[in-house]
Each structure stands twice: as C-alpha cells, then as structure tokens.
Amino acid sequence: MTRNNQSDWSINSWRERPALHQPEYPDKEALREAATELAAFPPLVTSWEVERLKSRLGEAAEGKRFLLQGGDCAEQFQGCDSEVITAKLKILLQMSLVLVQGTRLPVIRVGRLGGQYAKPRSSATETRDGVELPSYFGDIVNRPAFDEASRHPDPWRLLRGYERSALTMNFLRALVSGGFADLHHPEYWDLAWVEHSPRAAEYQEMVMQLSDAVQFMETLTGISVGDLSRVDFFTSHEGLLLEYESALTRSVPRRDGWYNLSTHFPWIGMRTAAPDGAHIEFFSGIRNPIGVKIGPSLEPHEIRSFIEPLIDRLHPDNEPGRLTLIHRYGAAKVADHLPALIEAVRATGRQVLFVCDPMHGNTRTTDAGIKTRRFDDILLELEQSIEIHRNSDSHLGGVHFELTGENVTECTGGARGLTDDDLGQGYRSLVDPRLNYEQALEMALLIAKRIGNHA
Ligand code: PEP
Ligand code: CO
Numbered sequence: 001m002t003r004n005n006q007s008d009w010s011i012n013s014w015r016e017r018p019a020l021h022q023p024e025y026p027d028k029e030a031l032r033e034a035a036t037e038l039a040a041f042p043p044l045v046t047s048w049e050v051e052r053l054k055s056r057l058g059e060a061a062e063g064k065r066f067l068l069q070g071g072d073c074a075e076q077f078q079g080c081d082s083e084v085i086t087a088k089l090k091i092l093l094q095m096s097l098v099l100v101q102g103t104r105l106p107v108i109r110v111g112r113l114g115g116q117y118a119k120p121r122s123s124a125t126e127t128r129d130g131v132e133l134p135s136y137f138g139d140i141v142n143r144p145a146f147d148e149a150s151r152h153p154d155p156w157r158l159l160r161g162y163e164r165s166a167l168t169m170n171f172l173r174a175l176v177s178g179g180f181a182d183l184h185h186p187e188y189w190d191l192a193w194v195e196h197s198p199r200a201a202e203y204q205e206m207v208m209q210l211s212d213a214v215q216f217m218e219t220l221t222g223i224s225v226g227d228l229s230r231v232d233f234f235t236s237h238e239g240l241l242l243e244y245e246s247a248l249t250r251s252v253p254r255r256d257g258w259y260n261l262s263t264h265f266p267w268i269g270m271r272t273a274a275p276d277g278a279h280i281e282f283f284s285g286i287r288n289p290i291g292v293k294i295g296p297s298l299e300p301h302e303i304r305s306f307i308e309p310l311i312d313r314l315h316p317d318n319e320p321g322r323l324t325l326i327h328r329y330g331a332a333k334v335a336d337h338l339p340a341l342i343e344a345v346r347a348t349g350r351q352v353l354f355v356c357d358p359m360h361g362n363t364r365t366t367d368a369g370i371k372t373r374r375f376d377d378i379l380l381e382l383e384q385s386i387e388i389h390r391n392s393d394s395h396l397g398g399v400h401f402e403l404t405g406e407n408v409t410e411c412t413g414g415a416r417g418l419t420d421d422d423l424g425q426g427y428r429s430l431v432d433p434r435l436n437y438e439q440a441l442e443m444a445l446l447i448a449k450r451i452g453n454h455a
Contacts, residue, residue, distance in 0.1 A: 009285035011246050011258065019242055019278035021120035021271055023134070023141045023153035031155040031243065038158055038247035043261030044114070044165055045235065047252045047287070053234045053264045054289040056108045058320025060397040061353040066105045066451065067324075067398025068096050069236060069265075069355065070440070071112030073432035074119050077139045080164045085171055087405025088113060089233070091437050094189060095444035101210050102448020109233050112402070114172065115165040115263050116237040117141075118244070119431055120271045126151075136430065139164075140241065144430050158244050165262070169235060176233045186211040193438040197415035203445055236291070239266030242282055249286060257287045267291030267326060270360075275309040284313045291324040296333045296361060300340035307344040315350050324353040326400050330361025331380040338385060342392045355398035356385040363432065366420040372433045375413025375443070382447050396451065401443070403435040414439040 025031045059065045070092055072079070079085075088111065096107040117140035126135045126146070133151040136144045140161030143150035186207045194203045218224055239245050239260070248262035260266055260283075270293040272279040283290050292314070298306055315323040325345065329337045345352055358381035362373045382399065389396045409426040410433030412418045427433075435443060 009281070011249055011285075013285070014242050014246070014278040014282035017276065017278040017281045018274075020274075021137075021240060021269075022242065023137050024124075025153050025155050027155065034155040034158045035243050035247045038162055038244065041162060041248075043248060043250060043259075044162070044169055045261050045264050047255055047259045047261070049234070050259055050261075050264050050288050053108070053110075054287075054319075054321035056321065057265075057289050057324060057353050058322075060108060061321065061351050063395050063397065064105065065108055065397075066099060066103050067108045067110065067353065067355055067400075068092065068099055069110040069112060069398060070095070070401035070403045072116060072404060072434060073402045073429055074138050075113055075116045075164075075168075076430065077117075077160060077164050080167055082171065084404075084406065085113070085168055086175065087437065088403075089172060089175055089405075091403060091405040091440050092233075094441060097186075097210060097214075098206070098441070098444040098448050099451070101206075101213060102450075102452040104452060106232075108398075110236050110265055111172070111233065112236055112400075114168040114235040114237070115161070117161045117164070118238065118240040120238075120240060120269050138431075140244065155243075158241070158247075161244065162248070162262075172233065172235075185214060189441070190437065193415045193442070196417070197442070199415075203442070206445055206448075234264040236265035236267060237263050238269050239263075239279065239283060239290075240269060240272065242278060246282065255287075258285055260286045260288050263288075265289050265291065265324075267293060267324070269293050270295040270297070270328070273310065275306070275313055280310065280313050289321050289324065290314055291326050291355070293357065293360070294325050294327045294329075294341060296329045296337055300337050303337070303340045304344040304347065307341070308348060311345070311348045311350050311352075315352065318350045320351070321353070323350070324355055324398070326355045326357045327385070328357035328360040328400075329381070331358075331377045331384065333361060334381050334384045335388065338388045339392055342389065342394045346394075353397045354389060354394060355400050356382055356396055357400035358382045358385070359400075359402045359432065366423065368420065368423075370420070370423050370427065372420070372423055373411045375411055375435075375439055378411070378435070379443065379446055382443075383450060386447075386450050399447065401435060401440065402432050403440040405437050405440075407438075408434060408436045410434050410436070411439060414442055 060067050096109045099107045117138045119138040121135040125132050141153050194200050249258050249260045268279050358378040362377040386396050408428050409422050
C-alpha cells in the first residue's frame with residue numbers, strides 16, 4: 001500500500017516507463033541475481049531517520065531551518081577511506097557552524113555521500129583514437145580506465161556500492177556520535193589561507209565571534225556543542241540507478257507506504273526529471289523527502305507546464321518537507337529563470353523547499369581542456385538567488401555544493417587566487433570539479449551573513 005494517490009504504483013511500475021541514463025548490462029541473469037541479493041540485505045538507513053529529516057526539511061521550507069548539502073560529484077570506491085570521509089564530515093560541520101552563526105537558524109547537514117556512486121553522462125559511449133567503449137557511469141556501474149574490461153557495466157558492482165555505502169555510513173555514525181566535537185571549535189580549524197585574502201580582517205573577526213559564541217554556549221549549558229548536535233547528520237545521493245534504488249526500497253512494520261532505505265534524501269537529476277519518465281514514477285511512490293534538480297534547459301515561459309505535472313506527481317498532498325527543488329541555473333541565467341520557477345511553484349499552491357546548487361550551471365572548460373568552475377561565479381549565483389527569492393516574497397532555504405575536505409585544485413579563485421594554470425597540481429575528481437577545504441569554508445563565511453540578513 002502507498003500513500004500515493006495512484007493506485008497503480010508498485011515497486012516495479014517504473015519498469016513500464018522510459019528509464020533514461022541506465023547502464024546497458026550485457027549479463028541480464030547476473031543483474032537479476034545481484035538485485036535479488038541486494039533486496040535481501042539490511043537497509044542502510046531507517047524510516048524514522050527519514051521521517052525526522054523530512055520534518056526538518058519542512059521547517060526549512062518555512063524559513064525556520066537552513067539546509068547545507070554537500071560532497072563529491074561522484075564518490076569513488078577508493079575514497080572509502082578514513083581520511084577522506086573524516087575530512088568531508090569536518091568541512092561540512094565547520095561550514096554548518098558558520099551558517100548557524102550567520103543565519104541564526106539551526107542547520108540541517110546532509111552529505112552527498114554514502115552512496116553517491118552513479119553518474120548520468122551526456123553520451124552513453126566514449127571514443128578515443130577510433131575505439132568506442134561505454135562511458136564511465138560511476139564506480140557502482142563500471143571502472144574509469146579506458147579498456148574493454150573496465151568499462152563493461154558489471155551488476156556485481158551494485159553490491160560493492162552497497163557495501164562501500166554501508167562502510168561509509170558506519171564510520172560517519174561513529175564519528176558524529178562522539179569524539180568529533182573538537183571540530184566545532186574554530187581554534188582547531190585550518191585557517192592559514194585567510195591571510196591570503198583581502199578580506200582577511202573580516203574573516204578573522206567572524207571566526208573570533210564564532211569561537212566566543214561556542215564557548216559562551218558551552219559555559220551556559222555545560223554541554224559541548226558537538227554533543228548538542230550529534231545526531232543531526234544525514235546522507236543523500238542522486239537516485240539514478242533504479243535497479244539499485246528499488247532493491248533497497250522496503251515497506252516497514254507499523255508504517256504506511258514504501259521507504260527508499262539506501263539513503264535519507266535521494267534527489268532526481270536534471271536529466272531524469274521528465275514527469276512521465278521512470279524516475280518520477282518510481283519516486284512518486286516512496287515516502288522519503290525528494291529533491292529534484294531544475295536547470296536552464298527549459299525557457300522561463302515553459303517552466304510552468306513542466307512544474308505543474310511534476311508537483312502533481314511528487315507532491316500531491318503538500319506534505320511538509322516532501323519536496324525540495326534544487327535550482328542550478330548558473331550565474332549568467334539565474335536572473336532570467338528563477339523568478340519564473342518561483343511563480344510556477346506558487347501557482348500550484350504547494351509549498352516546497354528551494355535550494356540553490358551553484359555548481360552545475362557554472363561549469364566551464366579551460367583552454368587546456370580541464371573542467372572547472374570559478375569561485376566568484378558560484379558566489380554570484382548564490383548572492384543572486386538569495387536576492388531573487390527575497391524580492392519574490394520567497395526564501396532560499398538551503399545550499400547544495402560539490403566539495404571535498406581535501407586540498408585539491410579543481411575550482412579556480414578563492415583566497416589563494418587559484419588560476420587555470422594551478423589546476424594540474426591536485427585535480428582528483430573523475431567528473432565535476434569540487435571546492436576544496438579552504439574554498440568551501442570561505443564560501444560559507446561569505447554567504448552566511450547574506451542569508452542571515454534575510455532570515
Ligand atoms: C550532479 O549533481 O552531480 C549532477 C549531475 O547534477 P545535475 O543533474 O543538476 O546536472
Ligand atoms: Co556533478
């Protein structure tokens with residue numbers, strides 16, 4: 001039984017709709033076996049965690065909380081490593097504290113991690129020197145090396161992806177439930193980069209205020225800030241591979257409906273969000289909060305006829321926290337597109353949480369052919385989004401970043417002024433470029449007050 005209005009929804013009803021960006025597995029029998037095995041494994045998250053997140057997202061939609069979502073474009077199996085995971089949790093916790101201070105709102109922290117292993121690709125195949133092979137679709141599908149064996153979509157990797165997700169979440173749960181409290185104390189942060197910025201004095205002042213606030217609160221309550229917020233960390237990934245998502249979707253005792261228990265908060269990518277497609281069909285029947293990416297491929301005058309059926313399918317009951325729209329228009333287009341999106345949603349009479357992903361509309365390729373993004377474009381899209389929402393009697397309720405806690409060089413700009421020529425020093429992403437530790441922290445410092453002014 002589902003709470004969804006459609007009586008014909010089932011865990012397999014998506015199979016009757018066009019499913020875009022699914023790998024073509026040559027061995028169908030192995031796929032069936034892998035999916036059957038997956039369906040028997042324990043879930044990675046619980047329905048009560050999912051419900052708790054949904055109710056917090058509902059409060060964010062009302063302007064009472066703020067969402068920080070971030071992590072890799074695509075996690076790699078080899079990144080399932082204590083340092084990589086710790087660094088990512090650390091930057092997200094630190095950014096969240098900066099945002100709490102600036103916005104004066106509780107911040108919901110959601111990692112793009114513990115399952116962000118599948119990628120939609122613009123082309124199903126890649127050709128090099130006359131050799132055509134399947135594209136790399138993320139580690140849960142195939143391997144990046146350009147040879148026949150590596151690019152072969154292997155259904156058993158679905159199980160390897162589930163296992164990596166479980167290992168990651170197990171470690172995260174241990175970290176957030178104790179021993180990580182120090183990260184809330186700005187005196188332990190890596191702030192060497194600050195002095196490279198013309199805004200150094202301003203940043204130092206903000207960090208000092210933060211430090212004082214943390215100490216004040218701990219003195220007042222006798223509880224460490226780390227302990228106060230210890231359970232508030234959730235996971236998300238793009239709900240792309242429907243074989244995987246449906247195998248981990250379960251009905252649970254004493255609750256109505258179906259929960260996708262591979263993650264707390266799946267989102268539907270821009271390329272798979274057609275209202276009559278398989279992805280919307282599948283996610284219309286599950287109880288999790290759902291994100292949908294909205295990009296500039298539709299013109300402003302077309303957005304209404306897209307949004308109406310989308311919201312009817314995914315958000316028929318106007319349940320608080322159910323639907324998040326993650327707009328990713330790019331700094332150059334957001335002013336043209338966002339007002340129309342806000343109006344189109346308003347016309348449906350439903351409430352959604354609006355989040356800005358300032359990464360995916362700002363991708364560019366350098367002269368040397370490297371995919372990158374400018375720090376200032378990312379900031380500009382965020383600033384414009386905050387302003388446009390405010391002017392439209394709406395509000396930006398969260399931010400969605402591609403970032404890492406490591407010292408990579410994938411995006412240009414920031415306090416150290418990374419240039420296109422610096423990108424070769426530490427470019428590790430196999431897909432989209434991420435903000436590094438310093439750039440991510442600086443971004444949080446820059447946007448916190450602007451969001452706060454509005455709140
Ligand atoms: C992503 O989030 O990595 C992604 C592919 O985004 P979008 O669907 O918005 O292009
Ligand atoms: Co990406």
